[in-house]
Amino acid sequence: MSQGRAGKINYRCPNCLFRDIDFDLLYDKEENQYYCRRCNWEGMEEEILFQYAAYKRKYKDMLKRYTVEDILAKDEE
Amino acid sequence: MDKFILNVIHRPELVPEYIDTSAQEGQTEEVSKKEVVSESLDIFRLQQNIAHQNGLRTTIQMTYSSLFNDECIEMAKQYHQEFGDEIGHTFLGLNCKEFRDKYHSKELAMWLFPMDLKQKIVVDSFELFKDVFGFYPTSTGSYFLDAELINFIKEKYPMIKTAIATCFEEGPKIFRHTNSSWYTLMDGSPWTAWIPSKKNTHAIAENEDDDIGIVALPHLSRDLLAIMDNAGDMFGTHPQNIIRGLIYEDDRLPYMYNLVDQYQVMKKFNKGFSYNLAYVGPGWMGKGGRWEAPYRILKKSYEDFIAYYGHLKSEGKIQDMTMTEFADWFRGNQPRSGPLVGLWKDLLYGTKNQAFWYADSKFRVQIDLKQGGAITDLRPYASKLTRPCGAGTKANQDASYPYIVHSRYRAGAFTHYAGEGAIKSCKVRHGAEEVDVSACRTTGAYDEGEGCRILNIRPVEIEFANLTIKLATTYTFKENTGEILISRKFIESSDPNAKIEIDEFLASCWGTTEYPEDLTGCVLSVIEKDGSRNELSYEYRCREYAADNIQSVEAVIPHVQTKVSLIPQSPKCGGYYEEGYSFAPNLKLGVVKTIGLNEELVTCLKVEQAK
Numbered sequence: 113m114s115q116g117r118a119g120k121i122n123y124r125c126p127n128c129l130f131r132d133i134d135f136d137l138l139y140d141k142e143e144n145q146y147y148c149r150r151c152n153w154e155g156m157e158e159e160i161l162f163q164y165a166a167y168k169r170k171y172k173d174m175l176k177r178y179t180v181e182d183i184l185a186k187d188e189e
Numbered sequence: 190m191d192k193f194i195l196n197v198i199h200r201p202e203l204v205p206e207y208i209d210t211s212a213q214e215g216q217t218e219e220v221s222k223k224e225v226v227s228e229s230l231d232i233f234r235l236q237q238n239i240a241h242q243n244g245l246r247t248t249i250q251m252t253y254s255s256l257f258n259d260e261c262i263e264m265a266k267q268y269h270q271e272f273g274d275e276i277g278h279t280f281l282g283l284n285c286k287e288f289r290d291k292y293h294s295k296e297l298a299m300w301l302f303p304m305d306l307k308q309k310i311v312v313d314s315f316e317l318f319k320d321v322f323g324f325y326p327t328s329t330g331s332y333f334l335d336a337e338l339i340n341f342i343k344e345k346y347p348m349i350k351t352a353i354a355t356c357f358e359e360g361p362k363i364f365r366h367t368n369s370s371w372y373t374l375m376d377g378s379p380w381t382a383w384i385p386s387k388k389n390t391h392a393i394a395e396n397e398d399d400d401i402g403i404v405a406l407p408h409l410s411r412d413l414l415a416i417m418d419n420a421g422d423m424f425g426t427h428p429q430n431i432i433r434g435l436i437y438e439d440d441r442l443p444y445m446y447n448l449v450d451q452y453q454v455m456k457k458f459n460k461g462f463s464y465n466l467a468y469v470g471p472g473w474m475g476k477g478g479r480w481e482a483p484y485r486i487l488k489k490s491y492e493d494f495i496a497y498y499g500h501l502k503s504e505g506k507i508q509d510m511t512m513t514e515f516a517d518w519f520r521g522n523q524p525r526s527g528p529l530v531g532l533w534k535d536l537l538y539g540t541k542n543q544a545f546w547y548a549d550s551k552f553r554v555q556i557d558l559k560q561g562g563a564i565t566d567l568r569p570y571a572s573k574l575t576r577p578c579g580a581g582t583k584a585n586q587d588a589s590y591p592y593i594v595h596s597r598y599r600a601g602a603f604t605h606y607a608g609e610g611a612i613k614s615c616k617v618r619h620g621a622e623e624v625d626v627s628a629c630r631t632t633g634a635y636d637e638g639e640g641c642r643i644l645n646i647r648p649v650e651i652e653f654a655n656l657t658i659k660l661a662t663t664y665t666f667k668e669n670t671g672e673i674l675i676s677r678k679f680i681e682s683s684d685p686n687a688k689i690e691i692d693e694f695l696a697s698c699w700g701t702t703e704y705p706e707d708l709t710g711c712v713l714s715v716i717e718k719d720g721s722r723n724e725l726s727y728e729y730r731c732r733e734y735a736a737d738n739i740q741s742v743e744a745v746i747p748h749v750q751t752k753v754s755l756i757p758q759s760p761k762c763g764g765y766y767e768e769g770y771s772f773a774p775n776l777k778l779g780v781v782k783t784i785g786l787n788e789e790l791v792t793c794l795k796v797e798q799a800k
């Protein structure tokens with residue numbers, strides 16, 4: 113088994129992310145696979161991106177703009 | 190008043206804390222590498238240019254290493270001359286070759302050195318600053334500075350007017366987020382500018398005698414709702430922190446504007462004043478990217494963010510100041526002891542959730558409106574705890590101000606045992622049925638009165654098997670008295686003759702983290718109307734006492750020198766204490782009264798220093 117290195121992009125472990133821990137993944141060139149040294153997550157880049165997208169779903173208003181007027185209007189609701 | 194004030198701060202950090210991703214591969218003992226220095230100065234220059242292009246002045250915080258770098262010193266002087274930027278000082282970025290050669294230490298956190306070294310470093314770096322610039326700085330900062338160190342600085346260098354003195358709610362949540370490796374354990378401070386007590390930096394000064402002599406600033410202005418259950422290092426006036434939280438899509442981060450706009454709204458609760466601090470260290474804008482985010486997005490997010498402040502300035506909606514200018518303004522225009530108030534609305538999760546925050550010289554209180562307006566975090570500033578931090582102290586890394594209620598660290602409404610964890614809430618009973626108001630989601634509205642700030646909680650509906658009622662709650666904070674009047678009014682009923690019992694209770698413990706601390710020796714008392722007192726010393730024996738007609742119930746928590754009482758303001762109220770046991774390590778106080786429609790129970794929650 114070969115040495116794990118930082119990947120071209122320094123992804124964080126998606127599984128650790130979901131439990132509020134930032135932990136850098138290592139990349140195994142031989143297997144073309146990322147893996148976590150803390151938990152048991154391993155996978156390909158696509159799986160990381162898929163899980164990041166899932167992580168973001170909790171931010172339902174992530175792309176919504178609230179101006180001062182919008183926020184003040186919330187007071188009157 | 191209509192004042193929204195901004196401090197933009199940049200620091201030339203020649204060995205940025207974060208820039209060196211190759212550290213993991215063991216290549217970095219040579220931390221002073223030329224490329225790192227030149228990249229770091231490039232980032233500093235870029236950040237400065239972005240601010241100036243948007244018509245904003247900055248405070249340049251000179252780090253220890255930058256005071257040895259001629260190019261950097263020259264840049265600072267030029268920026269000062271051309272744009273009026275302040276040349277200030279910081280204890281961040283201490284670690285560099287010169288520092289290690291002199292102090293033989295790899296410690297990077299100013300607040301964690303032993304006191305003798307802290308003092309040495311203060312004198313060393315301030316004198317170095319004077320040698321370089323010909324004057325002493327008037328502003329400084331770190332992630333945290335304890336009161337003992339600020340007192341020393343003020344004694345030696347009385348010209349210091351302001352400091353970044355803490356990071357708001359950097360505590361156990363951030364510690365976990367950083368794989369338990371980032372030792373900024375400093376929960377419990379105000380979220381916006383304040384004047385600290387001489388005894389404890391977190392606590393707001395009581396009066397002139399207690400005034401530590403600086404205006405303290407929190408490192409970043411953070412989302413007061415998102416940080417309650419999440420690490421704050423994703424939700425602040427720091428675009429790359431927002432990227433860290435994955436709150437973005439490509440280069441779109443509208444949340445950063447929403448955050449600034451909600452801070453504009455905070456003027457409404459603070460007599461027309463609000464404040465923002467933007468402070469991005471160079472390590473967050475490295476060419477190599479930061480985690481998944483490429484340089485392009487890191488850079489663009491900062492450009493967009495600062496441009497928004499520039500836009501607000503051009504519309505007259507924000508005023509940029511340097512740190513020292515702001516300290517002077519604050520001294521002249523804001524009361525020494527607060528209060529500081531915030532009613533924060535969720536702008537991220539798509540809920541109607543709100544949080545109310547209040548701080549003055551007696552306490553910092555967090556009210557969760559989603560939990561029926563329960564108090565879910567309470568820090569007793571009244572006790573003005575002496576609690577130095579750093580090597581050689583009892584607290585060492587744990588620089589937080591202790592809580593006496595923390596519902597997220599210490600269970601709150603939901604536990605695996607009978608009874609609740611730490612929370613200040615109320616129960617409504619009808620016959621054999623009981624509902625905790627913390628189960629009723631609601632929202633709040635802000636109001637002010639003479640010498641008080643008011644949170645009106647929108648009435649909640651409570652359904653029993655044969656009865657539906659509405660209960661209205663109001664919190665009245667009597668400024669700088671340590672007293673909150675809590676009114677529970679029975680305003681609607683499906684049966685106009687029905688009676689309900691209100692149990693206004695406090696489940697309390699103390700600590701700074703999720704873990705329990707010793708409660709042995711806490712004293713619980715029920716004081717009856719005739720003056721007789723039933724008292725108990727806490728031993729985890731699950732004892733309890735109740736009386737029908739009381740003056741007050743109280744608990745003294747000697748470990749944090751705090752006395753907390755519930756004092757009924759309505760006639761003929763019962764009251765009780767409950768001791769707790771090791772699997773339920775809390776103490777509980779309650780005031781109880783049966784009321785009919787249109788009647789209310791008013792209780793005073795009082796927090797005092799226990800001698």
Ligand SMILES: [Zn+2]
Pocket residue numbers: 125126127128135148149150151152153
């Ligand atoms: Zn992991």
